[in-house]
Amino acid sequence: VSAGEQRRWTLNDFDIGKPLGRGKFGHVYLAREKRSNHIVALKVLFKSQLQQSQVEHQLRREVEIQSHLRHPHILRLYGYFYDQKRVYLILEYAPKGELYKELQKCKHFSERRAATYVASLARALIYCHGKHVIHRDIKPENLLIGAQGELKIADFGWSVHTFNRRRTMCGTLDYLPPEMVESTEHDASVDIWSLGILCYEFLYGVPPFEAKEHSDTYRRIVQVDLKFPPKPIVSSVAKDLISQMLVKDSTQRLPLHKLLEHPWIVQNAEPSG
Numbered sequence: 001v002s003a004g005e006q007r008r009w010t011l012n013d014f015d016i017g018k019p020l021g022r023g024k025f026g027h028v029y030l031a032r033e034k035r036s037n038h039i040v041a042l043k044v045l046f047k048s049q050l051q052q053s054q055v056e057h058q059l060r061r062e063v064e065i066q067s068h069l070r071h072p073h074i075l076r077l078y079g080y081f082y083d084q085k086r087v088y089l090i091l092e093y094a095p096k097g098e099l100y101k102e103l104q105k106c107k108h109f110s111e112r113r114a115a116t117y118v119a120s121l122a123r124a125l126i127y128c129h130g131k132h133v134i135h136r137d138i139k140p141e142n143l144l145i146g147a148q149g150e151l152k153i154a155d156f157g158w159s160v161h162t163f164n165r166r167r168t169m170c171g172t173l174d175y176l177p178p179e180m181v182e183s184t185e186h187d188a189s190v191d192i193w194s195l196g197i198l199c200y201e202f203l204y205g206v207p208p209f210e211a212k213e214h215s216d217t218y219r220r221i222v223q224v225d226l227k228f229p230p231k232p233i234v235s236s237v238a239k240d241l242i243s244q245m246l247v248k249d250s251t252q253r254l255p256l257h258k259l260l261e262h263p264w265i266v267q268n269a270e271p272s273g
């Protein structure tokens with residue numbers, strides 16, 4: 001299923017296997033391309049729902065952006081095709097599935113596991129930002145696990161090239177940085193904020209500004225009401241890194257290349273990342 005084959009795919013080119021997951025817009029299936037026997041994930045989206053939600057432009061942008069991204073910690077989108085009613089995304093298969101399920105199972109990750117994940121995500125985001133792409137939707141639900149246990153960022157449905165800044169709200173508020181919640185201008189530093197939220201959730205099992213009501217989460221975000229609970233016990237060097245990422249002024253957030261030199265990452269992340 002190499003990118004070189006910009007051919008017209010059809011459903012007949014694939015044997016469909018077990019369902020891998022279901023999202024808001026459609027289901028994902030394990031599939032095998034018949035000619036090459038290559039195993040892929042096939043996401044099936046209903047045109048009616050895409051039209052209803054007016055997100056077709058976002059999907060086109062995702063396919064366009066993903067066609068230029070090649071990184072070990074970014075899930076490949078090999079191509080797409082459509083029929084009368086559906087659009088199909090041909091995706092790299094992540095054999096160890098969804099990270100959020102792993103996090104639910106373990107409650108929270110060890111500092112070594114969390115630091116290894118954060119380092120690999122930082123490297124993937126440095127790569128994206130180098131190509132003027134911001135992901136804007138970094139959260140456990142969009143992270144998958146590869147065959148060697150490595151993390152893969154998936155679903156660039158919310159990504160943009162940094163010259164245009166439009167977006168509409170949907171999904172969880174938890175990961176949105178102040179400037180997106182206050183809908184002012186935003187740039188690549190939104191991904192640094194979300195990575196800080198993710199690091200906190202890896203270590204504590206819940207995002208830092210979680211609250212019952214949306215309005216409370218909103219207030220806690222814009223006030224950066226960051227608290228570290230006594231349990232589970234987390235090193236102060238980890239808390240120092242999180243505190244340098246969850247900064248209201250987006251220009252003052254720790255740059256990603258500095259994150260990779262932070263003592264907590266240096267002391268805890270596996271070299272392979």
Ligand SMILES: Cn1ncc2ncnc(NCCc3cnc(NC(=O)Nc4cccc(C(F)(F)F)c4)s3)c21
Nearest residue numbers: 020021025028041055058059093094097154155157
């Ligand atoms: C669960 N699971 N387990 C193993 C495994 N291996 C691979 N993939 C999996 N799951 C699919 C992961 C995705 C990757 N890219 C996506 N992209 C997307 O869903 N895009 C998208 C959808 C609807 C609307 C829009 C729009 F229009 F708003 F932009 C954009 S979903 C797997």
